[in-house]
Amino acid sequence: MIKVLIYDDVQELRETLELLVSTTEGFEVVGTFDNCETAPTDIAVLQPDIVLMDIDMPGLTGIEGVKNIRVKNQDVKILMLTVFDDNKNVFEAIKAGANGYLLKKTNPTRLIEYLHEVYEGGAPMNASIATQVLKMFASIPSPAGSNFNLSEREKEVLQLLVDGNSYKMVAAEMDISIDTVRSHIRNIYDKLHVNSKSEAVAKALKHKIV
Amino acid sequence: MIKVLIYDDVQELRETLELLVSTTEGFEVVGTFDNCETAPTDIAVLQPDIVLMDIDMPGLTGIEGVKNIRVKNQDVKILMLTVFDDNKNVFEAIKAGANGYLLKKTNPTRLIEYLHEVYEGGAPMNASIATQVLKMFASIPSPAGSNFNLSEREKEVLQLLVDGNSYKMVAAEMDISIDTVRSHIRNIYDKLHVNSKSEAVAKALKHKIV
């Protein structure tokens, strides 16, 4: 018997989910709640195998709920449920420790399959969400960033700027005159095609130059 | 008819795959190759919808193959096939532009499902691989909602600073006075515990505030 715990603020959906899961062979609903304020203790008491967690709840959001659960319990499988496959939430939920991410419009048969999948250690996601995850993944800048032909010395200066140093502080740090710092920075600006310190810093970070 | 192109250096597997796909309703194998040296031109000529790409090939690896394909073609769906669900390869393949990542031990029925899924824009992955992807994802240096209690307006200003705007440009962009911009920036500095524009930009980018 796979024990399932349900969090959803919408009564109708909560009941639909409960009905679906409890009438499926091999599954048992051990509780349903309209908020996840007490999730960590609920789980300690009810000992579910899988938690279905709505992401859009008033008060404590599902993501907060997952974080709170994971402080106490790393084992229970958590499946996020959401109406929107919006970028930020997916990322946040995964980082919080969710095991899968499903759209509410997922059809019942598929949902049950996904429950089996997560129970067996998988990470079920709807196709659209999986695609998003891959895209986010692919957008992670690779370690080999273009370095714009900056000389070693220039990179040093740039690093110090990124760390929040003023010209004066850079000069002190590198033990060169402030005018030399100016020279270096001028050259850096030329190479990066920028004309302010903050633009240079932004470009350095975005392109992982430093 | 969904057109499939197969790359695998092992003749037996190539033939098994070809048999499986070509005997399935709605699918057609337009070619099989034992290496992906000529992949970009193969694809230009054969116009497949889906490419099945073995990852472990002598000479040009499947990952190199994907990179080469993506230079010319962003539309064809590429499914990676591998015996090992090893961390580095998954990451590299995704970064190269693969649409999905399957283990060779995937059973035939499931494989066909996955082919449909990728054709429809999904990102099929075996459960074990999806789990890995989530884990990698979760280990990405944390953006984790640290927004330093910036108000919406302050975030707007900060974004403009990150984009390289001066006070004057921010004022023009937001249609407020430069003194108001100063006010906002003062408050941003207080909240971020910095005291220069470039520090603020660096912090914004490092903490993914904007």
Place this chain on the structure above:
DNA sequence: TCTCCTACCGCATACTTATGCTATTGTACA
């Protein structure tokens, strides 16, 4: 040898930024 590049240094000037203080509005919450 001569040229190119890098690192170094200097001065001057206009512009931008940081930070002090103050003040009015509107909205939200207790």
Place this chain on the structure above:
DNA sequence: TGTACAATAGCATAAGTATGCGGTAGGAGA
């Protein structure tokens, strides 16, 4: 019905920055 805070705006001044010009010295390579 106050209290709190966000957003707006202003003024003044010191500090920092951007960019114009100029220069020297040393090493790599044509």
